[in-house]
Amino acid sequence: MTLFTGIDHVQLAAPPESEEKARHFFHTILGMPEIPKPEDLAKRGGVWFDCGGLEVHIGVEEPFSPARKAHPALRVHNLELARERLQEFNWPVKPEQPLNGSPRFYTEDPFGNRIELIER
Structure with missing residues (x-):
C-alpha cells in the first residue's frame, strides 16, 4: 500500500x-484559472493557478534563478x-521525442x- 495519493501542487520560482507576467502566461495564454492565495501568504507575492486539479504556484524568489532542467x-x-x-x-515550442x-x-x-506539456 502506498502512502501517497497524488501531487497537490508544484511551485515555480519567479523574480x-x-x-502580471505570470498571469499573462499561465492564465491568458495557457488558460489556467487563477486561484486566490490565502491572506497570510498573499503578502509574500506570487500567484497561484488551477491546472486541472493540480495547482501551479508561482513563488517569488530573490535572488532568482530559473529551473532550466528540473520541470x-x-x-x-x-x-x-x-x-x-x-x-x-x-x-517558444521545443519539439521532443514521445515519452512511452x-x-x-x-x-x-x-x-x-x-x-513540459504532454498528452497521455
Whole structure:
C-alpha cells in the first residue's frame, strides 16, 4: 500500500514583481484559472493557478534563478491546440521525442523555467 495519493501542487520560482507576467502566461495564454492565495501568504507575492486539479504556484524568489532542467510536466487534452496557442503568442515550442508513446514538447514560462506539456 502506498502512502501517497497524488501531487497537490508544484511551485515555480519567479523574480519579485512578476505576477502580471505570470498571469499573462499561465492564465491568458495557457488558460489556467487563477486561484486566490490565502491572506497570510498573499503578502509574500506570487500567484497561484488551477491546472486541472493540480495547482501551479508561482513563488517569488530573490535572488532568482530559473529551473532550466528540473520541470513540471503538465498533461493536456490536445497537445496540438496547446502548441497552436503558444505559437499564436510567439512563445517558444521545443519539439521532443514521445515519452512511452505520448507526444510532448517543452516551452518555458516568462522567467525561463522549463515546462513540459504532454498528452497521455
